[in-house]
Amino acid sequence: MTRRLIVWAAAIAALIAGAVWLADNPGSATLEWRGWRVDSSVAVLIGAVAAVAIAAAIIYRGAWALWGLPRRLLFWRRMARREKGYRTLTRGLVAVAAGEAEEARKLAARAEKLLGDPPLTKLLTAQAAQLIGDETAARKHFADMLDRPETAFLGLRGLILAARKEGNRAAALEYAKRAYAIRPKTSWAATTLLDLQIGQSLWREALTTVEAAIRHGILTGEDGRRRRVVVLLACSGAAGESGEAKAALDFARRASGLDPDFLPATLRHAGLLIGGGRGRQAAKLIQDAWSRTPHPELARLFLSIHAGEDAIGRMRRMERLAAHNSGHVESHLALAAAAVDAKLWATARKHFDEAEEAGRRDGRLCRLRADAEEAEHGDTEAARRWLxxxxxxxxxxxxxxxxxxxxxxxxxxxxxxxxxxxxxxWSTPEHVREDVPAQKPLPSGGTEMVEASAPAPVPTGDAAFAETRPAGS
Ligand SMILES: [Zn+2]
Incomplete structure (x- = not known):
């Protein structure tokens, strides 16, 4: 601003200086042309030349502006149309989000007319069609989006959702594979593909996907590890079913190595080791797991290592396993079962009591006691009470x-x-609760009020339920 002021001040000063100099140095000028003659001073001549130059400049600028006017008008109109188009598009997307189907369809048509064919109008048109329930049209619009690289992913997303909605898992999987190929590091693409592969029991493909998802940081921590382990176990199961014993064992070993505390992995690994004649390795695995998470299936597998052993031998074997976690209720239950089997009644009773102290009286314990009563004393009445x-x-x-x-x-x-x-x-399932007796209708008159205010009966079902809950849970 100040610079402009200085330039102006300098220009005015120069003009004044020029005028003063011309006044000090007067002269005359004569112009003769085709019989015309003009006599004037030099100052007036310079003034006239300056006026003509300024006028020419103004005329030139005006003519130039007029020349470009149609083009500029067209440009402005296009800009206004585009702006209106994008406003319409935005309103349409809002209508889709709000679930206003008819409004969305109208706005989609208008936006398409205003904007021509930009990628987003396709999406809006497809979503509006979906809202109206015209799945065929929606699929067509989504499929149109596949032609352009910038909208292909969005189009595939729409096609996957549509295919899943109509239960076409095979089509959904094909689209998911394409979406994943475009953006493998996008969480939605990876988890969708994984879900579909799992849903169709394509376990080895799922393993590749889950491992890539962990590498890309899409699945993290405990969740990622657990999914990977479960997919590995499913791979092991599938390999076992198709007779690939070695692959089945390899998958199970990887699973139990990744998460030694995950019982299904240990059980699968140990079971396959025993099936393959590697009892010693299985025993070590089972004892290790027993020290952390004792489980009846571990006990069963442990005994199955030496099939054909007599009851006393099985009892001794179970004692060795239980020693790895001697205070645990599962250890007492396993020992009690082995003792009943071996007819060691005093030992059985000792473990019954200790199991009840360590944990609670659950169905397994009661059934074992019923077996013991019947086998030891032939007391069917006591056995019945335990049942x-x-x-x-x-x-x-x-x-x-x-x-x-x-x-x-x-x-x-x-x-x-x-x-x-x-x-x-692995947990204790909820007790099946008694249904609450149907509520009486609200009292409508004075006579029923007496009945309604009478003390309610004690809910025996729930009280019994509360007593049988384990102390720790
Ligand atoms: Zn379920």
Whole structure:
């Protein structure tokens, strides 16, 4: 600003200096042309020349502006149209998010008209079609998006969601593979592909995907490790079913190595070792696991290493295993079972009592006591009482789905009821609660008020339930 002021001041000063100099040095000028003659002073001549130059400059600028006007008008119109188009597009996307199907469809059509064919209008048109329920049109619009690299991923995403919605798993998997190839480091692409591979039991492909997802930091920590281990176990199971014994064992070994505390991995690994005649290795694995997480299936596997052994031999063997975690309720239960089997009644009773002290009276313990009563004394009445107690005791622990609560005898990678992956955990299933008696309708008159205010009966079902809960849980 100040610079401009200085330039102006300098220009005015120069003009004044020039005028003063011209006044001090007057002169005359004469112009003759085709019989015309003009007599003037030099000052006036210079002034006239300056005026003509300024006028020419103004005319030139004006003519130039007029010349470019149509082009500029067109440009402005296009800009206004684009702006309107993008505003319409934005409103359309908002309408999609709000679930206003008809509004979204109208805005999609308008945006397409205003903007021509930019990638985002395709997405809006497809989503609007989806909202209306026109899946065929939506699929077509999503498929159109595959032609351009910048919209291919978005188009595939729409196609995957549409395929999953209509239960077409094979198509969803194909699209997911393409989406994953475009953006392997995108969490959505990797986890979607993994889910679909798991859903179709493509375990070796799932293993590649889960390992890449861990490498890319998409699956992390305990969650990533657990998924990897469960996929490895599923690979082992599939290999076993197709007769690849060595591959089955390799997968199981990797799984139990990655997560030694994950029981299904230990059980699978130990079971395969025993099946392959490597009892010593299996025994070491089982004893190691028993010290951390004793489990009835571990005990069963441990005894199966030496098939054909007599009951006393099995008792001695079980004592060696239980010594790795001697205070645990599972150790007492395993020893009690072996003692009943070997008819060592005093030992059995000792472990019954210790199991009850260490844990609780669950169904397994009650059933063992029933067996003992019948075998030792032939007391069927006492046995019957224990069986009744077993029915009323806390349910046996089992593999329980964390998502749907389904209870399974054997662990599987995928829940057989809700298909959730890696959701089964060894725990005590919830007691089946008695249904609450149907509530009486609200009292409408004075006579019923008396009845309504009478003391409510003690809910026996729930009280019994509360008593049988384990102390620790
Ligand atoms: Zn489930």
């Amino acid at each position: 009744v107690a077993a029915a009323e005791a806390a349910p046996d622990p089992a593999w329980v789905c964390g998502d749907c609560g389904a209870v399974w005898r054997h662990w599987t990678p995928v829940c057989g009821r809700c298909e959730s992956f890696a959701g089964l955990a």
